[in-house]
Amino acid sequence: MTYTLILLRHGQSEWNEKNLFTGWVDVALTEKGREEATRGGHLLTEAGILPDIVYTSRQKRAIITANLALEAADRSWIDVKRNWRLNERHYGALQGKDKAQTLAEFGEEQFMEWRRSYDTPPPALEDSSEYSQVGDPRYADLGDDVPRTECLKDVLDRFLPYWESDITVDIRAGKTVLIAAHGNSLRALVKHLDGISDKDIAALNIPTGIPLVYELDEDLVPVKAGGTYLDADAAAAAIEAVANQGKH
Numbered sequence: 001m002t003y004t005l006i007l008l009r010h011g012q013s014e015w016n017e018k019n020l021f022t023g024w025v026d027v028a029l030t031e032k033g034r035e036e037a038t039r040g041g042h043l044l045t046e047a048g049i050l051p052d053i054v055y056t057s058r059q060k061r062a063i064i065t066a067n068l069a070l071e072a073a074d075r076s077w078i079d080v081k082r083n084w085r086l087n088e089r090h091y092g093a094l095q096g097k098d099k100a101q102t103l104a105e106f107g108e109e110q111f112m113e114w115r116r117s118y119d120t121p122p123p124a125l126e127d128s129s130e131y132s133q134v135g136d137p138r139y140a141d142l143g144d145d146v147p148r149t150e151c152l153k154d155v156l157d158r159f160l161p162y163w164e165s166d167i168t169v170d171i172r173a174g175k176t177v178l179i180a181a182h183g184n185s186l187r188a189l190v191k192h193l194d195g196i197s198d199k200d201i202a203a204l205n206i207p208t209g210i211p212l213v214y215e216l217d218e219d220l221v222p223v224k225a226g227g228t229y230l231d232a233d234a235a236a237a238a239i240e241a242v243a244n245q246g247k248h
Ligand code: DG2
Pocket: 009, 013, 016, 020, 021, 022, 023, 024, 088, 091, 115, 181, 182, 183, 184, 242, 245
């Protein structure tokens, strides 16, 4: 008996296109991003892997990606659960900054430390910033605990309780679960699933809009480490592009 889990990073967002650090800023999908999401749904249909329940963050790039993919797969009717614990990593004071300019200003070592180190968060975002989520009614349940910055470890720490309390319950009930989320919230989950070390997770990148399917055994350990991208060739090229973001 195995379980099926589908991970889907949202399609290209307006700030992915502009090469800006996004984090908790709620940006829309581009037309290309919407097409990627729809294609993701078609890939699921072709593979015969149809979700029974969908989890998303509270950010519209993930929500709309899920809607478009499910519409393409004729599964718009399935139950949906949204939680801030699936949100993108809060990018702190980098939110809204250009990745290439940040690389040029601070150098590659600092840039990669902020982007990919496991436990070094970027500088905190000021509450007065236009890109702050302090006071946003969508996060009223967090009170003053809205993040001002996060490293990947922080994301894992806030994601895992929800994974245990909700998502794994649906998986163990035999439901095919779709998680539509973000580059770094999904990196945190993949680190947990595949037991990737704090050091090695720096090299893992997730492309937009291509479903990543995991078969999990009874202990929720992946049958195949790393899972399977439904379009492996497109995924390989897109992973390379994410890894090199900011460098050209
Ligand atoms: C990107 C990830 O998040 O950026 O916040 O800029 O998946 O929501 O577009 P997403 C962001 P990198 O960590 O890959 O630079």
